[in-house]
Amino acid sequence: MKVLKFGGTSVGSSSSIKEVAKLVNNNEVNFVVLSAMTGTTNELVSISDCLNNKDQQAANAKIEKLECNYYDVVNALYSTNAFLEKGRELIACHFDYIKSFTQDMFTLYEEKAILAQGELISTALFHFFLQEQNIPSVLVSALNFMRIDKQNEPDTFYIRENLNREMKANPGVKIYITQGFICRNAFGEIDNLKRGGSDYSASIIGQALNAEEIQIWTDIDGMHNNDPRMVENTKPLAQLSFDEAAELAYFGAKILHPSSILPAKIANIPVRLKNTMAPSAEGTLISSEVVGEGIKAIAAKDEITAIKIKSDRMLLAHGFLRKVFEIFETYKTSIDMITTSEVAVSVTIDDIRHLPQIVDELKHYGMVEVDTELSIISIVGNFLNESKGFAFQIFDSLQNIPVRMISYGGSHHNVSVLVNTSDKKEALNAIHNKVF
Ligand code: ASP
Ligand code: MG
Numbered sequence: 001m002k003v004l005k006f007g008g009t010s011v012g013s014s015s016s017i018k019e020v021a022k023l024v025n026n027n028e029v030n031f032v033v034l035s036a037m038t039g040t041t042n043e044l045v046s047i048s049d050c051l052n053n054k055d056q057q058a059a060n061a062k063i064e065k066l067e068c069n070y071y072d073v074v075n076a077l078y079s080t081n082a083f084l085e086k087g088r089e090l091i092a093c094h095f096d097y098i099k100s101f102t103q104d105m106f107t108l109y110e111e112k113a114i115l116a117q118g119e120l121i122s123t124a125l126f127h128f129f130l131q132e133q134n135i136p137s138v139l140v141s142a143l144n145f146m147r148i149d150k151q152n153e154p155d156t157f158y159i160r161e162n163l164n165r166e167m168k169a170n171p172g173v174k175i176y177i178t179q180g181f182i183c184r185n186a187f188g189e190i191d192n193l194k195r196g197g198s199d200y201s202a203s204i205i206g207q208a209l210n211a212e213e214i215q216i217w218t219d220i221d222g223m224h225n226n227d228p229r230m231v232e233n234t235k236p237l238a239q240l241s242f243d244e245a246a247e248l249a250y251f252g253a254k255i256l257h258p259s260s261i262l263p264a265k266i267a268n269i270p271v272r273l274k275n276t277m278a279p280s281a282e283g284t285l286i287s288s289e290v291v292g293e294g295i296k297a298i299a300a301k302d303e304i305t306a307i308k309i310k311s312d313r314m315l316l317a318h319g320f321l322r323k324v325f326e327i328f329e330t331y332k333t334s335i336d337m338i339t340t341s342e343v344a345v346s347v348t349i350d351d352i353r354h355l356p357q358i359v360d361e362l363k364h365y366g367m368v369e370v371d372t373e374l375s376i377i378s379i380v381g382n383f384l385n386e387s388k389g390f391a392f393q394i395f396d397s398l399q400n401i402p403v404r405m406i407s408y409g410g411s412h413h414n415v416s417v418l419v420n421t422s423d424k425k426e427a428l429n430a431i432h433n434k435v436f
Contacts, residue, residue: 001029002213005180005202008038009219010276011122014076017129023217023279024175025135031205033180034126035198036118037073040066041181044118047098048111056102063102067095070121077125083132087125094121113190116143119179119198127177137175140166145208146183146201148191154263155186160208167209178205199257203271207263214264214271216256221275222284223248223255225297225436230428235436237284237297244296244380245271245286247414251378252299261286295390295435296381300424304336304374305352306404307359310344311366320365321345327361336376337407337416346405348376348418374404375424379415379431390435391415397434401427 006020011034024030036044043066050059074087094117101110119142127139145162147155167176180198185191193200199216206214220228222236223245240248242265250258255273264271264286271286309324324345328335331354335347344366349355355370362368379394391408394415405418419427 003206005033012038040118142179199260203260203263207267221281252301397430
């Protein structure tokens with residue numbers, strides 16, 4: 001069995017939904033995970049924001065507009081009266097539900113219930129389309145098996161048990177369909193795996209079903225060797241190891257949600273990135289195999305904040321770093337890059353929600369400096385002990401760009417440099433031109 005996940009643009013219009021139907025109807029057993037139609041989740045977020053701000057009027061206008069768009073999709077998607085009718089009923093039902101929230105108090109729970117409607121609609125529309133085409137399929141609600149625990153981590157035991165129960169209840173089916181992104185939390189409430197989380201859904205499902213492959217279908221032909229929005233002539237990568245892909249996804253390659261590597265890696269299931277617009281293109285295969293050496297790709301992550309703690313007490317002292325890291329741990333803030341000298345340590349973070357408290361506490365240990373609007377540029381590949389010269393290439397190419405931090409040696413797969421975001425584009429291009 002394969003898990004096939006289609007992102008928002010892959011199901012973004014009636015014609016792309018029809019393409020997806022062709023792709024999944026291939027006589028293999030496929031577990032299909034769908035995102036909401038492109039733009040929907042953003043719209044639902046903005047509707048929720050209006051409701052939060054008690055701006056009923058704006059919320060109603062947005063709800064109405066989105067609902068209208070969906071009737072257009074229904075009209076273009078189905079050809080029989082029966083399914084046109086079913087489609088319209090479905091949309092009316094989900095939008096009545098969304099409208100029901102405009103009356104009362106608006107809570108975080110309600111916001112999550114609203115956000116879930118995007119995936120619930122796309123999967124139901126898709127399921128109806130297959131039915132209209134007489135293609136047998138089963139719609140399995142993610143709310144019946146996908147669950148996170150109190151730490152917001154996937155409850156793997158629960159997921160495996162319940163997903164397998166759902167599958168056993170529907171034996172002999174070739175196409176199973178479910179929603180990406182949405183889940184229940186430890187209290188049984190509707191929740192989600194955070195924005196972009198459909199990829200994560202797919203790999204959690206792949207792990208639970210011990211699938212033979214997890215395919216992530218998007219609108220680009222695999223992971224590229226640099227950011228195509230910043231650099232010309234980037235190329236798709238045919239192969240990456242789990243570790244290389246995780247570094248790239250975490251450090252900015254937008255195509256894949258960074259959390260989605262781990263379940264696949266644990267279960268050793270290959271992940272294939274494919275392009276719905278060009279299904280025959282090879283895409284990128286991510287697996288346990290480490291192929292080739294040297295620099296494979298470059299990615300950048302923005303909105304990085306650097307914190308420097310300088311203390312004479314650090315000189316020859318032990319336990320200093322532990323104290324510093326404990327502060328970040330207290331505020332559940334993860335650190336991306338670290339560099340140390342004998343009297344100072346610099347770290348970077350991207351989650352600045354607790355920055356003021358962190359800085360206050362760090363001040364007990366030394367002088368604290370904070371820099372914002374930084375970008376981490378990650379150069380990812382397979383840097384064997386014998387590989388020589390790549391560090392020179394990287395730093396040679398950056399000779400005209402101020403570099404704030406450098407991190408190398410943490411793994412065999414990553415060299416990271418921290419630059420001002422205003423220099424990011426130039427840095428990406430300079431490294432690209434030098435190494436590729
Ligand atoms: N629809 C959700 C989002 O836009 C999840 C996803 O597409 O991965 O964030
Ligand atoms: Mg995505």
